[in-house]
Amino acid sequence: MSVRHTESPNPLHQLGAERLREHTARALTRARERSRTLTDAVDDEDLVRQHSRLMSPLVWDLAHIGSQEEIWLVRDVGGREPLRPDIDDLYDAFQHPRADRPTLPLLGPAEARAYVGEVRDKAFDVLGTARLTGSRLTETAFAFGMITQHEQQHDETMLATHQLRRGEPVLRAGPTPPRRAGPLPAEVRVPAGTFLMGTSVEPWALDNERPAHEVHVDAFAIDTLPVTCGDYLEFVESGGYAQSRWWSAAGWEYVRAHEIVAPRFWRREGERWWRRRFGVDEPVPPEEPVVHVSFHEAQAYASWAGKRLPTEPEWEKAARFDPVSGRSRRFPWGDEEPRADQANLGQRHLRPAPVGAYPDGASALGVHQLIGDVWEWTGSDFRGYPGFTAFPYREYSEVFFGPDHKVLRGGSFGTDIAAVRGTFRNWDYPIRRQIFAGFRCARSI
Structure with missing residues (x-):
């Protein structure tokens, strides 16, 4: 008997207008509280400084958040008079590369x-x-959800800037992450078959997540857990960065040109490896997922381990597909918003949790920690799904489609619940290492 593939609806569809407004207001407020935490943690001199040419000054991110909110919510949805049309171009990310932004006449x-x-x-x-009806921008408060996610995405970018800044620690972490719950199998086998990828019903999903479409995936095995620092250290110590056979041509050229010998923020002292994390120097923790590795490094490790990176459809099937019902879930564990015992999100701990720490967050297929902890590189280029339509503007996704950008999935410890779900897609250049990215491996069967 064939199984009919469906996807889970979002509970927002069942909310009346007033409850939807309350939900949306809470999401916007949570984002703004986080923005304040990240910008109030440093003095004005730090706010205007560029800590890396890869990143904007924190004060640019803050005003850019306001500029986008004004354009979409105040002007487009509200039809109100512009507050600061004179700064529209100044905070247009496409007009000014990050390296040049400190030279602009920014708001103080x-x-x-x-x-x-x-x-x-x-x-x-x-x-x-x-x-909250009548147009695509206002239906189920989409524009407000888009702006909430935009602010949270910039908050994660500002968190990455904090990781790059020098000086004493200024951010406070919550309680220590939970410990590993117990031993788990090394990998999960996923049988061949189709599943429903993407979404046509998630109200705040962005254009690159749409539409839902059936995809056939051949049988494969995927690591139960992300690759740990301890796993990755074996690759480092075995001379993985000195042997071209594990690397793509582009990856080998990049690591040699930049003399890369380990994940970013790692350093060796004597026989011990250390890392710097938000101003704290600590021994590399062997049970945490490795973080701050590029696509090239992830791909090289997978080759060294006799495996490969999962494709984007493989990753999503492992995360969302319920083989009993044939349904694609909103999250690995089901359809409910993430709880603290299911995923490490929202910069609560300021670090990845040990692998195996969230058994309640496992997918129906038995794969763990697919949401939170570290963004996971996939082997896929960033492209639109069949039937893709740019909305509400091409520059959100479409201009990035192609082989220059690789897809990351799952969110990190610095991602908010508003900006991650089983269908959410992130993308970046394969050389990027300042982002909170790790990976897990897969293999064909």
């Missing part, structure tokens, strides 16, 4: 804070009166 810290506060007041006014 006090002015930026006042601006984003004024924008938020007007956005809440719009939320209180807008009809």
Whole structure:
């Protein structure tokens, strides 16, 4: 008997208008509280400094968050008069590369804070009166959800900037992550077959996640857990960075040109490896997922281990597919929003948790820690799904399609619950190492 493939609906569809407004207001408020935490943690001199040419000054991110909120919520949805049309170009990410942003006439810290506060007041006014039906931008509060995710994505970018800054620690972590619950099999076998990939029903899903479509995946095995620092250290110690046979031509050229010998922020002292994490120097923790590795490094490790990186469809099938019902879940564990005992999200711990720490977050197929801890590189280029339509603007996804960007999945310890789900897609250049990225391996059967 064939199984009919479906996807789980989002509970937002069942909310009335007032409860939807309350939910949306809470999501926007949580994002803003996080933005304040990340910008209030440092002084004004730190806010305007560029800590790496790969990143913007923190004050640019803050004002950019406000500018996007003004454009989409205050002007487009609310139909209100512009507050600061004079800074639209200044905070257009496509007009000014990150390396050049410190030279721009940016709003200062006090002015930026006042601006984003004024924008938020007007956005809440719009939320209180807008009809949450009638157009794609307002249906189920999509535009508000898009702006919430945009702010949380920039919050994670600002968290990466904090990792790059020098000086004493300024961010506070919550309780220590849970420990490993017990031994697990090394890999999970996934039988061949079709499943429903992407979504057509998730109300705040972004254009590159749409539409839902059936995909056939050949039989494969995927690691039960992400690759750990201890696993990766074996590759380092075996001379993995000195042997071209494990690397693609582009990866080998990159690591040799930049004299890379280990994950970013690692250093060796005598016989021991250390890492720097948000201003703290500590021994490399063997049971945590490895983080701050590029696609090239992940691919080389997989080759050394006799495996490969999973494709994007393989990753999503392992995360979402329920073989009993044939349904694609919203999250690995089911359809409910993440709980603290299911995934490490929201910069709660400021580090990945040990592998095996979240047994309640396992997928129906038995794969662990697919959401949170570290973004996971896949072997797939970033491309649109069949039937893709850019919305609400091409520059969110479509301009990045092609072989230059690789897909990452699953979110990290620095990702908020509003900006991650089983269908969420991230992408970046294969050389990127400052992001909170790790990986797991797969193999064909």
